[in-house]
Amino acid sequence: MPSLALPQSPPASPSWLKAFRDLPHTYGFQPVKVEGRLPPELEGTLVRVGPVTFGVGEQRYGHWFDGDGGVLAVRLGGGEARAAARLIETPSIRAERTAGKVLFSNYGTPAPTLWRRLFGGVKNAANTSAMTWNGRLFALVEASRPTELLMDDLRTLGETDLDGLVGPAFSAHPHPVVPRKASYNFGVRYGAVTWLDLYELPDDKPAVRHLGGLPLPGTVLVHDFIATANHLVFLVAPMRMNLFRTMMGRGSLSENFEWKPELGTEVIVVPIDRPSKAVRFQAEPFHAWHFGNGFEQGGRIYIDFVRYPDFRTNQWLAEQMKGWANTEIDGTLHRATLDVKAGTLHCEQVSERRCEFPGISPLRAGIRHRYVYLAGHAGRETWRGPQDAVIKVDMDTGAETMVRLGDEHHPSEPLFIPRPGGQAEDDGWLLIQGYDAAQDQSYIAVLDAKTPQSGPVARVVLEHVFPFTFHGTWVPKR
Template identity: 50%
Template sequence: MQAAIPPSPSSQGWSRAFQDLPREHGFEPLRVEGTIPAELRGTLYRNGPSLFSSFGESYRHWFDGDGAVSAVRLEGGKAEGAVRLVQTQELVAERAAGRRLYANYCMPHPGSLLGRIGQMRSKNVANTSVMVWNDRLFALYEAGIPVELSMEDLSTIGETTFDGLLSAAFSAHPHRIPSRRASYNFGMRFGRHTLLDLFELRDDGGARRIASLPLPGPTLLHDFIATERHLIFFVSPVRLRVMRQLLGVGTVGENFVWRPELGTEVLVVPLDEPERPFRFQVDPFFQWHFANAFEQGESIVVDLVRYPDFETNLWLGDRVRGGSGREARGTFHRAIVDPRRSVLRMEERWSESCEFPRVAPSATGKPYRFAWLGAHAPGSRRDLYDQLARLDVESGEARRVELPAGHYPSEPIFVHKAGSAAEDDGWILTLVYDARAHQSHLAILDSKRLDDGPIARAYFDHHVPFTFHGGWLGAK
């Protein structure tokens, strides 16, 4: 654990992004500066924690916040925006009761110690990402069931189990494999044994569980990555202290502990034989997110943001309290996995602090060159990500996009220009929080003219709390 350093002065600006969403609304016109390309037609959906207290009690971690989905719809050079809280069953019940009823990631169950015993279930805050599948929109949270939303105005329709397919959680990070015309995802079931359920959601609307695999223990598994033939998981040595959780001692976030002596398990699942995975142990590391992966002979290339340990959990919790002395320590790495020989080789490709990696849709699951990331400017690792970066994953050279002071971008989303599949020929979309104006806007950048900065901005008349993940749905 590194020594604490006083918060930087700039943290006082971005910390206002963690104030509650001031109002909800359906689609309404947004003020536009610059020129939105006429060919850019579709909707950007984003999801993130947007309530940071419950009945006068402040949440303790970024992950605790109740989710809100925002959307910016572009058509004919104009922009409309909408944002609404996801009305989960738990949020509705709490508001009806006028008090907090459930445990969150770092919020204890509000009942007596005796009443907490046996309480493993936390609130579904639906705050992490979105998925559009079968012309339906869902808010996702890895410890809960998907919540369907109206694509017309983002109002909540309700939880879905996909006709009984889901019995427990469904991760917030599904990955589509275009050649298989299907998306894949996972969920975890905690019990006497921890099980990893693997799901296939076909483009034609069919859904099924393709395997249930044992995990080495009750762990935290946030994301995975897919190639045309494999699903790849890096199971870090984070373990839940189940007995403490069952006895009501501590919270889920507090009861996840780093056990480096256990190592990280590499789990490679062949999609044609999902019940026969390759699995082996390597030295410990942690990751939240993957950038991309592809086949290379008998090996698999996997790109990710790697952390040396689980202290990132504390850094994330500090965001809702305006920062701390901890620094973000995730950097971009390339792993070469040889599943048949049980070998993993890893090297750092960019040493700067970064997160939320994305690639162009045409590059998914294939050899590629560019990753798009949120990044820290030098010396700002204790704050929110304040830059975007385009990383050449082959050379390790990065091109930074410097935004005006006090502007904090979200995960960059790449949208191809009409008729082009080149991974550096498109638009970069990011939802930006402007700390000075206490306001949020969609920024649109030309991927070939990054030095020009945003070519257009579409402004909400209020701030949208900083979002985690989202996606683009092009107009039909």
């Protein structure tokens, strides 16, 4: 008679799981503790947006991307710091809190009834990134319109279509282009035909410009893109939504994206000045969540991004909220070279380290850059949890600098802030929201970008844990 296997005990909860609890309380700007010395030239406000509540009523959300949005802001100046934390109040978030249950479809959490899945709309979780434009502050999520926040105390002003110029969706990843003195973004409209809307946001004009749009190949997922001095570039991975299963409630949107490598990744290159002349061609199958920068040189387009061989990382992201990850991730920094005339894309791996959230100096957005800053995993065996290291990569030499902020410390996306008057791409500071899991403490670390290996020159210590955020922005002192 075969022996019966004994049931395995569930693994102990990892220390970082405590960061996935709901934001304990909210408040306006108030003084917080500073360890070390803040650089006197560093004056402005760091704004971070991310999921801060992870369920409603008795139901826990099905994916990290579903958490209701919150905003953290840390104002620096005169060697002191003040912090504020708020929940973001969109109509759909308020409706679910009032009802005490899920009402709307979200990325990893389906609506409860067929009628709501078909006609109830998509939840605006406002939980992915922050954007400032012409003195206004917005919280963004890719499936909905922007949500405007009051700059002074972070209170929610409401959803906006930016004077009727933005459609039902406005991506969470706008990209500035320095030579054009403008930022660019997109939105994906789903329907009988999936449509990609393109937008320009001039730095010195309060009106959005709709550049036009183009059809996409079915119900696809487009999370990010990149802009160069002359082009907008989209890499559309070979995922397609199983609409029948989704509408019938057999799984969530996240669970019903199917990886179809035989389709390849579609490359879409849109000339900014002639959007109707987009060039499209196929490349090998791969997926990308985030792009660092793009530039043009010698008739080719170069793009730095984190490349994944497939879509397994989506499952890893869902598993983080549960405290375990059985799905190994292998996203690494790559540089893609596009020859638009020949219709080819060639990818070269720059680093073997697992990483995410690539960023550069904002002074080089859309033009050639040297340094990329990332959050990553320090070792090959630390991939089960959130990133635990900060990485600086020299794209000219391939040299890497890897920094640990401490044992059981988990950094967010590094945000580079140029020193006033500085021109070098590492003449400034990295601002990083960190979580010390051993002490159950959140903080903002300030690193000198030239020598990040020296550790933080200062830390702003929050009085409570603020859950992991995805993206942020820097608002210089007015």
